[in-house]
Amino acid sequence: MTDDPTPIPADGRPHVVVVGAGFGGLACAKTLARAPGGGGVRVTVIDRNNYHLFVPLLYQVATAALSPADIATPIRSILSRYPNVDVILGAVEGVDTAARRVRLAGGRAVPYDRLVLATGSVYSYFGHDDWPHVAPALKTVENARHIRTRLLSALEEAEMCDDADRRAALMTVVIVGGGPTGVEMAGAVAELTRFTLARDFRRIDPRAARVLLVEAGPRILSAFPEHLAAYARRKLEALGVTVMTGQAVERIDATGVTVGGRAIPAATVVWGAGVAASPAGRWLGVDTDRAGRIRVAPDLSVPGVPGVYALGDTAAAADDAGKPLPGLAQVAKQQGEHLGRALALNLTAGTAPAPFRFRNRGNTAIIGRNAAIFDFGHRTLKGWFAWVLWAIVHVYLLVGGEKRLSVTLRWLWRYATYERGARLITESPPSDVAEVTTQDNSRRRA
Amino acid sequence: MTDDPTPIPADGRPHVVVVGAGFGGLACAKTLARAPGGGGVRVTVIDRNNYHLFVPLLYQVATAALSPADIATPIRSILSRYPNVDVILGAVEGVDTAARRVRLAGGRAVPYDRLVLATGSVYSYFGHDDWPHVAPALKTVENARHIRTRLLSALEEAEMCDDADRRAALMTVVIVGGGPTGVEMAGAVAELTRFTLARDFRRIDPRAARVLLVEAGPRILSAFPEHLAAYARRKLEALGVTVMTGQAVERIDATGVTVGGRAIPAATVVWGAGVAASPAGRWLGVDTDRAGRIRVAPDLSVPGVPGVYALGDTAAAADDAGKPLPGLAQVAKQQGEHLGRALALNLTAGTAPAPFRFRNRGNTAIIGRNAAIFDFGHRTLKGWFAWVLWAIVHVYLLVGGEKRLSVTLRWLWRYATYERGARLITESPPSDVAEVTTQDNSRRRA
Numbered sequence: 001m002t003d004d005p006t007p008i009p010a011d012g013r014p015h016v017v018v019v020g021a022g023f024g025g026l027a028c029a030k031t032l033a034r035a036p037g038g039g040g041v042r043v044t045v046i047d048r049n050n051y052h053l054f055v056p057l058l059y060q061v062a063t064a065a066l067s068p069a070d071i072a073t074p075i076r077s078i079l080s081r082y083p084n085v086d087v088i089l090g091a092v093e094g095v096d097t098a099a100r101r102v103r104l105a106g107g108r109a110v111p112y113d114r115l116v117l118a119t120g121s122v123y124s125y126f127g128h129d130d131w132p133h134v135a136p137a138l139k140t141v142e143n144a145r146h147i148r149t150r151l152l153s154a155l156e157e158a159e160m161c162d163d164a165d166r167r168a169a170l171m172t173v174v175i176v177g178g179g180p181t182g183v184e185m186a187g188a189v190a191e192l193t194r195f196t197l198a199r200d201f202r203r204i205d206p207r208a209a210r211v212l213l214v215e216a217g218p219r220i221l222s223a224f225p226e227h228l229a230a231y232a233r234r235k236l237e238a239l240g241v242t243v244m245t246g247q248a249v250e251r252i253d254a255t256g257v258t259v260g261g262r263a264i265p266a267a268t269v270v271w272g273a274g275v276a277a278s279p280a281g282r283w284l285g286v287d288t289d290r291a292g293r294i295r296v297a298p299d300l301s302v303p304g305v306p307g308v309y310a311l312g313d314t315a316a317a318a319d320d321a322g323k324p325l326p327g328l329a330q331v332a333k334q335q336g337e338h339l340g341r342a343l344a345l346n347l348t349a350g351t352a353p354a355p356f357r358f359r360n361r362g363n364t365a366i367i368g369r370n371a372a373i374f375d376f377g378h379r380t381l382k383g384w385f386a387w388v389l390w391a392i393v394h395v396y397l398l399v400g401g402e403k404r405l406s407v408t409l410r411w412l413w414r415y416a417t418y419e420r421g422a423r424l425i426t427e428s429p430p431s432d433v434a435e436v437t438t439q440d441n442s443r444r445r446a
Numbered sequence: 447m448t449d450d451p452t453p454i455p456a457d458g459r460p461h462v463v464v465v466g467a468g469f470g471g472l473a474c475a476k477t478l479a480r481a482p483g484g485g486g487v488r489v490t491v492i493d494r495n496n497y498h499l500f501v502p503l504l505y506q507v508a509t510a511a512l513s514p515a516d517i518a519t520p521i522r523s524i525l526s527r528y529p530n531v532d533v534i535l536g537a538v539e540g541v542d543t544a545a546r547r548v549r550l551a552g553g554r555a556v557p558y559d560r561l562v563l564a565t566g567s568v569y570s571y572f573g574h575d576d577w578p579h580v581a582p583a584l585k586t587v588e589n590a591r592h593i594r595t596r597l598l599s600a601l602e603e604a605e606m607c608d609d610a611d612r613r614a615a616l617m618t619v620v621i622v623g624g625g626p627t628g629v630e631m632a633g634a635v636a637e638l639t640r641f642t643l644a645r646d647f648r649r650i651d652p653r654a655a656r657v658l659l660v661e662a663g664p665r666i667l668s669a670f671p672e673h674l675a676a677y678a679r680r681k682l683e684a685l686g687v688t689v690m691t692g693q694a695v696e697r698i699d700a701t702g703v704t705v706g707g708r709a710i711p712a713a714t715v716v717w718g719a720g721v722a723a724s725p726a727g728r729w730l731g732v733d734t735d736r737a738g739r740i741r742v743a744p745d746l747s748v749p750g751v752p753g754v755y756a757l758g759d760t761a762a763a764a765d766d767a768g769k770p771l772p773g774l775a776q777v778a779k780q781q782g783e784h785l786g787r788a789l790a791l792n793l794t795a796g797t798a799p800a801p802f803r804f805r806n807r808g809n810t811a812i813i814g815r816n817a818a819i820f821d822f823g824h825r826t827l828k829g830w831f832a833w834v835l836w837a838i839v840h841v842y843l844l845v846g847g848e849k850r851l852s853v854t855l856r857w858l859w860r861y862a863t864y865e866r867g868a869r870l871i872t873e874s875p876p877s878d879v880a881e882v883t884t885q886d887n888s889r890r891r892a
Contacts (some may be wrong), residue, residue: 410848
């Protein structure tokens with residue numbers, strides 16, 4: 001290691017490097033730091049952002065209900081109480097598995113004894129390289145802010161527009177992908193135009209805005225039981241959303257989308273369809289599944305690469321029945337906690353890491369005011385009570401008391417008044433989604 | 447008017463156009479809408495942003511204490527309850543005074559019977575066209591976000607930096623201008639590094655960050671009585687701020703600043719020095735003072751341009767003693783309310799507009815936790831009580847109940863924990879300040 005110009009100085013303690021401060025990476029780092037004997041382990045968390053982002057609520061930033069700071073917490077402040085945990089703001093460019101070093105942009109190298117890859121997933125545009133620019137996805141703060149600006153600017157332009165066709169395009173929002181993100185975004189856009197903005201314009205009626213949810217599969221919310229998906233569809237349609245299933249998007253450009261051979265002029269298109277793993281598999285040069293996820297052993301180690309582990313959306317893991325684990329925050333979080341405990345024991349007492357077992361805490365999606373669904377496997381829940389439970393669970397999962405208080409307050413205020421406080425048109429260019437590696441494991445929620 | 451391609455359709459009612467939705471413009475529009483007989487007047491508010499920005503608290507966005515949405519309110523939602531008030535999101539490019547029309551970017555023209563110019567001020571860099579890029583000013587949401595990103599990124603870079611000189615530059619913040627904005631910014635940066643970030647880094651000690659406040663004049667806070675300015679200086683120095691008075695900045699570039707022939711390497715430079723009026727005077731082609739402000743008659747009308755009025759930072763007005771009115775939010779607000787009442791009476795009853803008289807409500811600045819100053823003219827106030835009063839006044843002045851609750855909550859939280867919730871490094875390029883016209887009149891506070 002002496003040939004490296006700027007190695008991170010090491011001490012006698014074993015060093016665990018965690019790449020990605022999403023749900024999985026943070027859980028792993030905190031568990032390691034708190035574990036009995038964990039103080040004897042040095043932990044370094046690397047992320048390209050200085051904050052942990054609560055991605056499941058990003059659609060509320062895009063629809064002006066919350067501010068980025070409501071759902072993003074500085075990684076340093078989350079981990080400041082653990083003296084053996086270090087944070088590096090940096091972009092990983094590769095892993096030198098033979099020398100056990102992580103290469104960062106800028107030439108720095110971080111040596112490790114154990115490496116945990118928790119780099120999450122990105123949206124996939126199925127090879128359409130021009131689509132990210134016209135149809136941003138809900139994955140980064142910058143993109144959410146950009147979608148908000150695009151939505152609100154289109155209505156402002158419509159208010160001043162004398163051409164009926166152009167006005168119709170400006171008042172059309174197309175959401176691609178009928179998974180939980182697409183459903184929640186469609187519901188939130190519909191509520192924004194139907195209620196919040198209803199009386200704010202003089203020439204256009206925002207309630208007449210068209211909101212289309214386009215899903216290529218036979219139904220929306222394919223991960224949920226059929227009766228919950230049917231309930232969600234009814235609720236969306238009651239809000240005025242046009243749900244189009246069994247129809248793939250063939251073209252997206254600045255004028256709109258083409259679905260089933262029919263052109264739909266639209267000023268705002270939001271992408272929520274395909275998901276692919278971050279490039280961690282390429283860093284290692286190992287076998288991945290079709291979505292780019294690293295095939296891991298039951299203990300989450302990467303076969304053939306000693307000392308390296310992967311979890312969350314970065315890893316292709318299976319449950320006891322051999323069924324692939326879904327891309328949910330709770331999976332990443334449980335894997336992170338498991339790996340934190342296992343690595344602490346391994347490094348301080350030499351114990352072999354135990355296999356990971358997933359405990360399903362239930363899957364949920366929200367459609368809008370008073371309407372959400374829960375699937376606990378053995379039972380399901382929908383309607384007002386599910387909606388209250390959704391809100392409580394999400395406030396509880398936020399990091400930090402200030403955020404919990406602030407989001408609770410905003411939601412109560414919005415429930416009472418229909419107002420949305422973050423209706424700001426500010427410039428923030430869309431990040432190039434194809435290049436973005438979101439280092440968190442938060443595709444879906446707990 | 448028939449040769450205009452896209453005139454705004456008029457009805458029989460007289461039409462008042464207000465340019466700028468800052469403190470002055472909004473006060474004018476609301477007073478007009480509420481005035482007895484005001485319903486007989488049509489009002490159009492034009493702004494280049496879709497929100498009213500509470501500029502006096504922008505330094506708290508730049509120092510990660512508040513989010514932009516905490517201090518920005520959609521203009522449409524403020525005015526939605528007044529059916530005779532219309533809002534246009536657009537940039538004014540000029541005024542055709544003969545035809546009584548405002549020209550907007552994009553070719554649209556808005557005819558008026560009375561025009562109120564409330565376009566505020568911009569920061570002046572005294573002819574240094576390259577300085578805005580290296581020393582952004584606290585005037586727009588984008589700039590505040592950019593300053594926040596720069597401040598936080600510099601510390602992240604310092605944490606990874608092995609070169610002592612470079613590390614010192616990264617940990618140096620220079621604030622140019624010892625007015626209230628500069629003082630508040632210096633105090634907030636010092637508290638951010640001394641308290642909030644104190645335990646978050648492992649290799650650097652954020653408490654060792656240098657914060658320099660550079661003022662060309664003989665003392666800071668020249669608009670305040672000398673003993674209050676001396677108190678503020680003592681408080682700043684107790685926080686660790688180096689206050690340099692009587693020293694002008696000679697050079698600013700990406701490496702730092704030069705003051706009194708001495709180069710000070712600094713990664714973050716914030717501008718808060720010169721103020722110039724927005725280009726409204728040029729639109730009219732009328733006489734302005736040295737700062738570009740339109741010289742108005744006692745009734746705020748622009749001599750020689752029938753039907754046109756100016757207020758706030760756009761206007762050079764004087765008090766009864768002939769002393770120029772300061773660039774304070776309270777001046778703009780009082781002028782807006784006065785003009786709203788006067789124009790409603792004028793247009794519905796033919797009454798001649800009365801002269802405006804300023805009632806001084808007191809001038810204030812905050813240095814930090816438990817330290818603020820008030821100058822009411824006949825008496826002054828400083829210390830803890832002034833600080834509480836400052837907080838109450840500013841919460842009261844925010845627009846909307848949600849913002850009041852949210853900001854109160856955040857301030858109480860910060861007071862108890864020293865935490866700052868908005869410590870996000872997100873990309874937002876600095877707007878070119880030299881080109882920006884901030885359409886509000888909020889240089890200083892009520």
